[in-house]
Amino acid sequence: MARERALAEDYTRRMTGPITLMTVGSRGDVQPFVALALELLRRGYGVRLAAPAEARPLVEELGVPFFPLEAHYTDLAQSERGQAAIAGHWREVASLLAEVREQTRALLDSAQRAAQGSRALVFHPKALAGRHLAEALGVPAWLMLPAPLLLPTREFAAPATVAEAGPLNPLTYLPLRLAEGPLRSVVGAWRQELGLTDRTYRLDPRYAGGRLLPILHAYSRQLVPVPRDWHWSAGAPVTGFWRLPGSAEPELSAELQRFLEAGPAPVVFGFGSMGPGESPQGLVSLAHSVLRRLEEGVGQAGRKWRGVVLGVPGHLSTEQVFAAPAAPHGRLFARACASVHHGGAGTVAAAVHAGLPSVAVPHGMDQPFWARQLERLDVGRSVPRRQLSAAALAQALSAVMALPTVQRAHTLGTLLELECGVEVAADRIQFALSR
Template sequence: MKITVLVLGTRGDVQPFIALAIALQRRGHEVRVATSRGFADMVAHSGVRHVPVSADYEEWFQSEEGIRWMAGSDNTARFMRMLAGEGVGIDSRLKPRMHRELLAACEGADAIVANLVIEDSAACIAEKLQVPFIPGYTMPMLPTSEFPSPFLSAHKLPLRAMNRLTHSLLETFYWQGQKRLINAWRAELGLPPTAISMREKLWRTGAPILHCYSSHLVPRPSDWSAANVITGPWTMPADVGVNAGGVPSPELIRWLDEGPPPIYLGYWRLPLMDKAGMLRLAIEVANTLGVRFAIGASWSAEEIAALRVPESIFITRSVDHDWLFARCSATVHHGGAGTTAATLRAGLPTVICSICNDQPFWGNRVTALGVGYSMPFKQLTAARLTQALRHIQDGAVRARANRLGEQMRREDGTATAVRIIEERLPGAPLLS
């Protein structure tokens, strides 16, 4: 088949779909990936054809505007206002150009696969071209009575009906903010307007929906239909992973070899304006516990050079998580689905400092499973991080994290996703 993969977002959103594209291509399918230009190198290392898209969420989240947004995005009311039209990530004026790029990428395709960020726009294209469409979710998105929407609550609500209601509320607010742009795009495609979101239209068709996370982290809800498949995470093949995910520098390799396994501290997605302050926090914790920190950050070489970094700290830019985590003793990060999965697959206990969206949900899951500790980022202090790291260094926590890692490493989510696509795409119901 000729398959186009449409994926936008940050690295945690994009990398699993590149892994899926590699697996599909190695099965003999003709695959292209349409994503932001910032991921051109990652796609190039995969050997899959890249179609560049103007919108760049990764760049936006590293901008001052993106940092400010993250700093205030833990407020649920503000998040709902954003869904209802405030917008996040890219300027709405870019969307017409982005839509044309996505359409061009899908010309001649036999099927379209897309992620949550671009799902509605991609589904419109699939309806126009009358080809099957499969969404992939890195978190549980479909309505269920067993737990609330990961975007609205990290904890189960008292009544099952209340859990399901949160999913409906999220979809309603989301569609209120998107329907004007989506119906304008549908008009440009020559399609009639829709009163419901493309996501809801898709759910109603019964077409296959893939969930690329582990059922060991989130068991499959009993009230989901057979159309919904939890595949396990989509991971890069070993012969591509390090090159695509970020090659470690000789300096990082030497630093790792010179001491005990460090704790990974991911600053990539934390709303940082005060870099020196966060470095002081890491130094204080390292001195108190006698540990080393490998800090993953988007800081420039000039910014790092201006800081006084002790031998117990190493600051690195993008590096493959699977490679690095195999050399670490624990992780501290924002709780994105991708980083959480990579940590637990490596068998490491983790501290999640959640900011927004689904991050508190994943923080709650690692806490419930006894493999980590979670707190809101706004509560992060040296004292609290020290307490959290002491908690996850407990032998029982480490043993549970190790067992979970073994279970997750036995999953082959990418192969499962490819099998479902090959089995269910022919004859899959089309959007109309």
């Protein structure tokens, strides 16, 4: 009788519990999950979004149930040591490891609390607990990938790899699939507390125990065509970007609205959570220098150049450059003429959807990969971080503002508007849960 009761309770949980979405990182890592949550809510599912505490206003403002995760990796990445580690200084990587392990345990514990009673899980690879909780709970789960990070292909190197490796490209995916290795002792101890054995613990993030998890690639095939050697990609579809509906985007501030209406479309400068090492005043000064060089450049005579700098205090604004701590990319990019950014997946998605030509200043991780895609499609240029200067940015902006590049960017944006990435992802989840 007890067994039957337990089975009935398990069935009820599976049918009525929420779909828990888990993500860690900056706004670019959170916002796609908010878009998926809204679509699942629209279809009548219970949803819970677990993300770092600083994401609470974004999530709850749109009516999505929120659960805070103990995750402070973004703070580490923005620190001086973190920036050095991202730049490839291995001594800094080693010194950060102990702190990362401590934070990882806090993340795992809070993720466990977030997943209680879940019907299904959808998780970002940075949310390390996702696949282990799927194994412990025995529920359906999907791994969301913002870039083609895990499935080997001969056509391009892994996005976290700086250079192409030709016939050795498939080998570049191995480090990413083993990236959890330095944290294995922490994760292994936590797994034992969940009642899971290390015997079934594979480092490959595609696995939950012996189960190969389906993948949802949350980017557009217009930017990254499906590799021809992904013969079994039906289990890992490229859905299109997961974007918030336009009505869900916050309004621009009244001050920014007035600035935009007072002159020609500006260049938007914003480096997200990966600032280029400049002070806020330094970023505004950099924007001024770039705009001045554009005004002095050949063929630019008579054009008035203006800028918006994101991620800096508003009191730094001038007549030519508007400074703002943040602004909704969807609404702002629709009013801009070009974007200078760090090449993060979320910002790239917003820029190409708006039909904007871009200049990327990649810092690390998958950002060089997205910068290469913009250059491959000839809708953007890339400036290496170590070569960042007003002269280099002005030269790159001048190139992307040429009419053929502007037209290609506009055409790409039109094609992307035909995609419904978040609906495709929700269809996959709904079909699996209805079986």
